[in-house]
Amino acid sequence: MTDQSSVPHASARLSTYAGIMAVIAVCAALYLATSVFAPVxxxxxxxxxxxxxxxxxQHxxxxLLALALVMCLIVVAFFAFTSIVAWGFSRVVRAIVAEAPRFQSLYDHAALWLEGHGIVIAGMWAEHFNLRWLIGTLQSVTGRVNTTITFWLVVAVYVILGLLEVRTIESKIRTLMGVxxxxxxxxGSRATAERFRRYMMxxxxxxxxxxxxxxxxxxFSGLALAPEWGVIAFALNYIPFIGPFIATVFPTFYALGQFESWQAALLVFACLNVVQFVIGSYVEPRVSGSALAVSPFIVLLSVFFWTWMWGxxxxxxxxxxxxxxxxFCAQHPSTLWISELLGDPDAPPKSASAA
Structure with a gap:
């Protein structure tokens, strides 16, 4: 005779397994069809x-005239941002290329010094990493940026069609779906859009x-290419954790080559990291408040995960x-716990306070 109490537990386990498999299937589809889902x-x-x-x-x-004006605004903002970023990175790359022999010599001396102190990995790294490799990597990144024209054209088409159909889709959802x-x-869409706007601002x-x-x-420190480092820090700050770290590492290595002193490079690195820490960990959370608060662990995980998915x-x-x-999880009681678990770690659970 079957125990009736075990039926709900078996059903719950089956639902859990089905949910996990659905998440895996969705992630696989997003990864395999990047060219389709990323523009969307x-x-x-x-x-x-x-x-x-x-x-x-449009009121x-x-x-159509309102749409044309909005698209012009998007194009102007996009080209202004990309032009500034391209200017900063191209100037830095040209400076590194011009000083390539000196930077390569400094790197070789540092690798020999590390090997002399028993750090064998420095020699292994030197076989695969050198200034030519770094320059080639930067140039390949620039080439990949140039090949994204098709991506942005597809995005522009989606934006045009989407802006024309926002009201229509809303009315269809109200008509065809349950309350x-x-x-x-x-x-959920309205709240998400509002949080997106606040996040970007x-x-x-x-x-x-x-x-x-x-x-x-x-x-102030006398580091060359000061405006360019500022532009690079501005651009990379849009990528949490990874961007600010890269924005401090590049000027540090350049300072090491320019001043030929590890003390000066360490001072530059420390000052830049203090700036990143104060703005990212103290100023920004107090400006954004709890509206955009997400667990730092989830932020870092999402950056690495979606970088692996879509570059x-x-x-x-x-x-x-x-x-x-x-x-969206916060909009329904059955998924509210996900929003509370992965959201602001200092916020009291709404479900607990409601109870």
Missing amino acids: ACALFIIALVWPIQDRL RLPQ VPARVLIE IRTWMSIATGATVWAIAA LFGAFIGVPITIAILT
């Missing part, structure tokens, strides 16, 4: 950012502050995707 994710992110402008304009102007699913989708201001401070520190674009979009998932 980017387009949805852009639509969430610019929809308030489109909505206000005063014809919809609870429609509320979750519509309210705060991230932009913090990036400007970081870039200006790095520029000032580099200029450089995934590193940027990883945190917004996490914000969207947590926002």
